[in-house]
Amino acid sequence: MASENELKEQLATCARIFAMxxxxxxxxxxxxxxxxxxxxxxxxxxxxxxxxxQADQMVVSDLAGKAIDGKGRPPLxxxxxxxxxxxxxxxxxxxxxxPPYSTLFAISKREYQPITVHSSIFGEGVPLYTExxxxxxxxxxxxxxxxxxxxxxxxxxxxxxxxxxxxxxxxLHATLALENDALKTLQTDAMGGAKTLSVEExxxxxxxxxxxxxxxxxxxxxxxLEARWDHQPGTGRVELFP
Amino acid sequence: MASENELKEQLATCARIFAMxxxxxxxxxxxxxxxxxxxxxxxxxxxxxxxxxQADQMVVSDLAGKAIDGKGRPPLxxxxxxxxxxxxxxxxxxxxxxPPYSTLFAISKREYQPITVHSSIFGEGVPLYTExxxxxxxxxxxxxxxxxxxxxxxxxxxxxxxxxxxxxxxxLHATLALENDALKTLQTDAMGGAKTLSVEExxxxxxxxxxxxxxxxxxxxxxxLEARWDHQPGTGRVELFP
Amino acid sequence: MASENELKEQLATCARIFAMxxxxxxxxxxxxxxxxxxxxxxxxxxxxxxxxxQADQMVVSDLAGKAIDGKGRPPLxxxxxxxxxxxxxxxxxxxxxxPPYSTLFAISKREYQPITVHSSIFGEGVPLYTExxxxxxxxxxxxxxxxxxxxxxxxxxxxxxxxxxxxxxxxLHATLALENDALKTLQTDAMGGAKTLSVEExxxxxxxxxxxxxxxxxxxxxxxLEARWDHQPGTGRVELFP
Amino acid sequence: MASENELKEQLATCARIFAMxxxxxxxxxxxxxxxxxxxxxxxxxxxxxxxxxQADQMVVSDLAGKAIDGKGRPPLxxxxxxxxxxxxxxxxxxxxxxPPYSTLFAISKREYQPITVHSSIFGEGVPLYTExxxxxxxxxxxxxxxxxxxxxxxxxxxxxxxxxxxxxxxxLHATLALENDALKTLQTDAMGGAKTLSVEExxxxxxxxxxxxxxxxxxxxxxxLEARWDHQPGTGRVELFP
Numbered sequence: 001m002a003s004e005n006e007l008k009e010q011l012a013t014c015a016r017i018f019a020m021x022x023x024x025x026x027x028x029x030x031x032x033x034x035x036x037x038x039x040x041x042x043x044x045x046x047x048x049x050x051x052x053x054q055a056d057q058m059v060v061s062d063l064a065g066k067a068i069d070g071k072g073r074p075p076l077x078x079x080x081x082x083x084x085x086x087x088x089x090x091x092x093x094x095x096x097x098x099p100p101y102s103t104l105f106a107i108s109k110r111e112y113q114p115i116t117v118h119s120s121i122f123g124e125g126v127p128l129y130t131e132x133x134x135x136x137x138x139x140x141x142x143x144x145x146x147x148x149x150x151x152x153x154x155x156x157x158x159x160x161x162x163x164x165x166x167x168x169x170x171x172l173h174a175t176l177a178l179e180n181d182a183l184k185t186l187q188t189d190a191m192g193g194a195k196t197l198s199v200e201e202x203x204x205x206x207x208x209x210x211x212x213x214x215x216x217x218x219x220x221x222x223x224x225l226e227a228r229w230d231h232q233p234g235t236g237r238v239e240l241f242p
Numbered sequence: 243m244a245s246e247n248e249l250k251e252q253l254a255t256c257a258r259i260f261a262m263x264x265x266x267x268x269x270x271x272x273x274x275x276x277x278x279x280x281x282x283x284x285x286x287x288x289x290x291x292x293x294x295x296q297a298d299q300m301v302v303s304d305l306a307g308k309a310i311d312g313k314g315r316p317p318l319x320x321x322x323x324x325x326x327x328x329x330x331x332x333x334x335x336x337x338x339x340x341p342p343y344s345t346l347f348a349i350s351k352r353e354y355q356p357i358t359v360h361s362s363i364f365g366e367g368v369p370l371y372t373e374x375x376x377x378x379x380x381x382x383x384x385x386x387x388x389x390x391x392x393x394x395x396x397x398x399x400x401x402x403x404x405x406x407x408x409x410x411x412x413x414l415h416a417t418l419a420l421e422n423d424a425l426k427t428l429q430t431d432a433m434g435g436a437k438t439l440s441v442e443e444x445x446x447x448x449x450x451x452x453x454x455x456x457x458x459x460x461x462x463x464x465x466x467l468e469a470r471w472d473h474q475p476g477t478g479r480v481e482l483f484p
Numbered sequence: 485m486a487s488e489n490e491l492k493e494q495l496a497t498c499a500r501i502f503a504m505x506x507x508x509x510x511x512x513x514x515x516x517x518x519x520x521x522x523x524x525x526x527x528x529x530x531x532x533x534x535x536x537x538q539a540d541q542m543v544v545s546d547l548a549g550k551a552i553d554g555k556g557r558p559p560l561x562x563x564x565x566x567x568x569x570x571x572x573x574x575x576x577x578x579x580x581x582x583p584p585y586s587t588l589f590a591i592s593k594r595e596y597q598p599i600t601v602h603s604s605i606f607g608e609g610v611p612l613y614t615e616x617x618x619x620x621x622x623x624x625x626x627x628x629x630x631x632x633x634x635x636x637x638x639x640x641x642x643x644x645x646x647x648x649x650x651x652x653x654x655x656l657h658a659t660l661a662l663e664n665d666a667l668k669t670l671q672t673d674a675m676g677g678a679k680t681l682s683v684e685e686x687x688x689x690x691x692x693x694x695x696x697x698x699x700x701x702x703x704x705x706x707x708x709l710e711a712r713w714d715h716q717p718g719t720g721r722v723e724l725f726p
Numbered sequence: 727m728a729s730e731n732e733l734k735e736q737l738a739t740c741a742r743i744f745a746m747x748x749x750x751x752x753x754x755x756x757x758x759x760x761x762x763x764x765x766x767x768x769x770x771x772x773x774x775x776x777x778x779x780q781a782d783q784m785v786v787s788d789l790a791g792k793a794i795d796g797k798g799r800p801p802l803x804x805x806x807x808x809x810x811x812x813x814x815x816x817x818x819x820x821x822x823x824x825p826p827y828s829t830l831f832a833i834s835k836r837e838y839q840p841i842t843v844h845s846s847i848f849g850e851g852v853p854l855y856t857e858x859x860x861x862x863x864x865x866x867x868x869x870x871x872x873x874x875x876x877x878x879x880x881x882x883x884x885x886x887x888x889x890x891x892x893x894x895x896x897x898l899h900a901t902l903a904l905e906n907d908a909l910k911t912l913q914t915d916a917m918g919g920a921k922t923l924s925v926e927e928x929x930x931x932x933x934x935x936x937x938x939x940x941x942x943x944x945x946x947x948x949x950x951l952e953a954r955w956d957h958q959p960g961t962g963r964v965e966l967f968p
Contacts, residue, residue, distance in 0.1 A: 108430035592914035
């Protein structure tokens, strides 16, 4: 079993990778739960520079959203994490993000369906939380839990996404896979639509591509890249106008 | 009350953040007004390198567009700023920009409607100034004032946008929110359209997410990033052709 | 009058700016003509690293495409430049490029119409050269001249664009303006189409925004940025798949 | 004839160029075959940092996918490479990638047709492998060979692409050309569709633009850029939300 310090390191790395990918910035947070101690480790709130997060900045909280160490407070929308950690034994790692592409499914009228071999893990569906507000109360957290059910993720209208996984490696992989699929859906929609994967096709792929195995490769690759990233907020090409 | 020097520092920071975001470049300007002294601080005109602007480059002008310090002149389209600063007590900070995405609403036939919880502040609408020209005269400035009324922003046909706010922090937040919504509108239009937010939904969100509070977080986050930005004009991937 | 060495410096700067913008890379070339001496200065061919071009790499050629200095040869498609330089007194500076966005008008079925105040200079139209091949012969150069007539630019089917101007500053500005309009046309097409500018509106704008004046500002701005560019071939965010 | 060490250097360079272009990352691999020795050189599997690959990391394998040197193993989907290297004398260099744009043709319902002078080499068509799974068995490799026939490339449903060429230079050029065409197809589809090139037009272009000649220029240009690349995993502009 990983120690709390090891988990803090992993959590900070996971957050920096999401930042490198442009999927975690001003807002958004990632958490990991320790069922033995009922302690939640969670990234700090919206003031912090996610690309530079270190293990000692991780907030330790109980399931009621109360900071344990006295260092920092859980972010405003902590009820997202606590509702899911408390209720689902398979929800050990949770990301609440507003990534550029998967958030589009929280906004557009279009339903999500997997289109690549990586997103077959979402073959059972990704439900929509329909209220356009932040999840700042325990009641709203409970409502999100009800909506997400036993699924891997939910879209949150006019807002963002929540993804759950059994560990941080699988969380990273699943969230990247959903984001990649969302981008490609946007693009193939402009090309006459995608040949989506059926539930049966997804299940067949899931049997061949083992999530724990591929998630480990994803983690190794992205953490290697993050370790040599210059952490620059980049810019694109210079527009004439402006 | 902030001193003029403090305001110059804030204004230069705001401009550099817009530059980092690719929203201010060759053209565009940002201003802040001091009602007590009737002095306007404004970023310099189109020759300047916006990513490198410093406080001592800020131009000080009166409401007639006349430079007070003798250092530099207000940019060509100063009537945009002066018309709004003079007439609206809530127009303390103003940005006239041509950002890559919100400018699309000044060009396309499509009307803007908020689609994310951040853009609910634009729930009362964003009018269109229909003449395709620069606002180089006092008369055109007056016409823009008439068009924008008591709204937070206006689109300017074939040209760009103007956003007004009560201070520079709120100006930064509001302009980023509008730009983000514009990008996501473009994208969700390609996916069958967005579930837009109604006026009532926007008002409900505005009651929960306080603008001054969230604007402060936005400012803290982006000024932290700008402070460690290498200020490089970036390039994208290298195209084969070219 | 600028000396040949000064012109070589300007030409190299212009090419590096296009490279910074992702508009000149493996292929493409820019030339400037000296009517007094009938000498053409032109950037070297497709092997060269455009982002690093220096004045002493500029090729000097006569109007028959024969290198004069013996240093290097004009690029393969020199007949584009020579046909236009020889025939049109207003074609002093010429760019043949394949920019990411304006090239789309050489491919798509759609006709180009100006949509921003900057592109009003193209209000008289941009014709299409319909043959999908390279302009490697004098005959094809003559055909391009016939197609382009007295216009500022032409699209070349399945290939790229050619832009002509009275000097390198105006060439830079006009080419950036066309590219910007092409990008925004692509985007507004996905949003239900643009409110295009009529010929009359373009002419009215052209009277107010003087090309020589704005071109100088564009040159100053972009050459300042290029001077502090790290010349890195950038990458975007890291895709999961790949 | 190039020595095995020279080929390893070329292969590593080719892989780093694909990485620079954002076309090779976590997944994907490139191989080159030596008919005289029946040895295959191939890039390592999904854990490795493709932007940093060096010649001594290249895996040497026989046609049965068995590592010869004992250093590393061929990647999981080696049957793609071995099936094609063994059967087609013109399949000396092979890339299996999941590039951002050409992969869209493996997902969308749309058929591919060449639209630029560079992609005329694909005028004979690019078939689709319809099963949505990884090519992890010799049987699936044989099926891919059957689908691809004597064509230059195949799309692989919900997955990626495979491109074959007579050497690494032509492989690089052809893969970049296909990716560029895919991007431009996506874009022109949003603009009312492209004027595609007919088979006859493609053949005419292929007679004028010699593949071996242009591929050498492409190689020179991109390897020059890669040699001075800082190998940073970049980021785009910072999104507000996130």
